[in-house]
Amino acid sequence: MQPIVQPFFDPVTGTVTYVVFQSGNQECAVIDPVLDYDPKAGRTSTTNADKVIEFVHRRELRVQWILETHAHADHLSAAHYLQRELGGKIAIGEHIRAVQGVFKKLFNLEPEFRLDGSQFDHLFREDEAFSFGGLTARALYAPGHTPADTAYLIGDAVFVGDTLFMPDVGTARCDFPGGNAHTLYRSIRKLLDLPGDIRLFMCHDYPPEGRKPEWETTVLAQRMHNIHVRDGVTEEQFVSMREARDATLAMPVLILPSVQVNIRAGEFPHTEENGTRYLKIPLNAL
Template sequence: MTITPDMSVKPEVTGFFDPATNTISYVVKDPGSNACAIVDSVMDIDYAAGRITYDHANEIIAHVREKGLKVEWLIETHVHADHLSAAPYIQKQLGGKIGIGRNITIVQDTFGKIFNEGTEFQRDGSQFDRLFDDGDTYQVGGMRCIAMHTPGHTPACMTHIMGDAAFVGDTLFMPDGGSARADFPGGDAGQLYDSIQKVLALPDSMRLFMCHDYGPNGRDIRWETTVGEEKTHNIHIAGKSREEFIALRTARDRTLAMPKLIIPSLQVNMRAGDLPPPDKDGKRFLKVPINGL
C-alpha cells in the first residue's frame, strides 16, 4: 500500500520526556484548530513499592488545559514493554478515543496465556476504542492522519503519520541509537527490517519522532530526526542488507536483559492502560510468571 502524506500540514509537536523510562510522550496539535492527539502517554510506577502515580500524565494534562486544546485521540504506537500507559487516566479528564493496531489481539492472546488470565480477560481488543488496520485514516481536527502497520518489534506496532510528522514507536531510534529489539514473543527481525523500509519510503523531509532515547555515548536526549537522516546515518540500517540487519539485530538481542518494567507494563498495556480487575476485597494485583518470559 502506498502511503501519501500531506507534507504541507505541519502540526505543532510538544514532547514530554520521562527520565524514569526514557520514554517521550507527545501532544500533537492540528495547525488549523485546537484539536490534538496524545501519543504514548506514561503512568508512573514505583514497582518495588507497588505504587501508581500520575506526575507525567498530569504534566501533559496541564499543558493541554493551558493551551486550550481538545483531545480527540490517545494513540498507542504498540503494547509497550518498558512503561505503563496513562491513556485511561487522561481520557477520564480530557476525553478522546484510545487507538492501537488491530494486532493487539495477537499480543493479548500471547500474554493472556503467559500471565494465566482467565476467560474474563477479553482478547478481542475491545478495551480500546479503535483498532487500526494498515492504511486506516482518522482525523485530528482538520488534519488527516494515517496508521501504517510496522511490525517486528511487536505484531501490533503502528507508525502514525500526522501531516509532515510520523510517530514511529520503537521501530526506529535516533540514527546513533539504531533500532528496537525484536526478540519479544511475536517479534521478528526480518519483519522489523521490512517495516523500517516502509518508514524510510516516506519523504526525506518527513519529521520522525521517537518513543525512546537513551543518549548514546553520553549525548543529550533527543527525539526528533528525519527520514533522510535515518537513511544516511542510522547505525543499524545505512548500508546494511536485510540479511546483515537480521544478523546484527539477532546478535545484539541475545545480549539484552529484559526491560525492568516488562511484567507490569504488559499486564496493564494489553488492557489499554487499565489495571487488572480487583479481587473480592477490591484490591488489585500484578502477577509475576515464573520462567514465563
C-alpha cells in the same frame, strides 16, 4: 501540513509522550502517554500524565485521540487515566489481538478477558486514514518489534513507536513474543521510503554518554546515519546484527507489570475480594 508537536520526556523510562495539534485548531491527539510506576513499592502515580493534562488545559485543547503505537514493555500506559481526565478515544493497531492472546496465556488472565481488542475504543486497520483538528493522518502497520506495532503519519510527521531510535542508537529489539528481525527491517524500509524531509519522532531515546536526550530526526538523516539500518545495510546484515545483539539484552525492568496493563488500554486488573488490585509475576516464563 506541519502539525505542532509538543514532547514530554520521561527520563526514568526514556519514553517520549507527544501532544499533536494544528495551529489555530483546538482538537489534538496524545501519543504514548506514560503512567509512573515504582516497581519496588508496586505503586503508580501520575506526574508525567499530569504534565500532559496541564499543557492541554493551558492551550485550551480538546483531546480527540489517545494513540498507542503498541503494547509497551518498558512503561505503563496512562491512556485510561488521560481519557478519564480529558476524554478522547483510545486507539491502537488491530493486531493487538495477537499480543493479547500471547499474554493472556502467559499471565493466565481471568477467563472473561477478551481477545478481541474491545478494551480499546478503536482498532486501526493497516493504512487506515483518520483526522483531527484539520490534520489528516494514517495508521502505518510497522510490525517486527512486536506483531502489533503501528506508526502514525500525521501531516509531515511520523511517530514511529519502537521501530527506529535516533540514528546514533539504531533500532528496537525483536526478541519479544511475536517479534521478528526480518519483519522489522521491512517495516523500517517502508518508513524510510517516505520523502527525506518527513519528520520522524521516536517513542524512546537512550542517549549514548555525553549526549542529551533527543527524539526528532528525519527520514534522510536515518537513511544516511542510522547505525543499524542506514542505506546500504542489507536485510541479512541487519538480521544477523539484530539477533546477535538481542541475545545479549536483559528483559526490560517493567515488562511484566506493564504488558498486563497495556493490553487493557491502560486499565488495571479488576479489584479482588479484599479490595486490592494485583499484577502477576510468572516465574521462569521469560
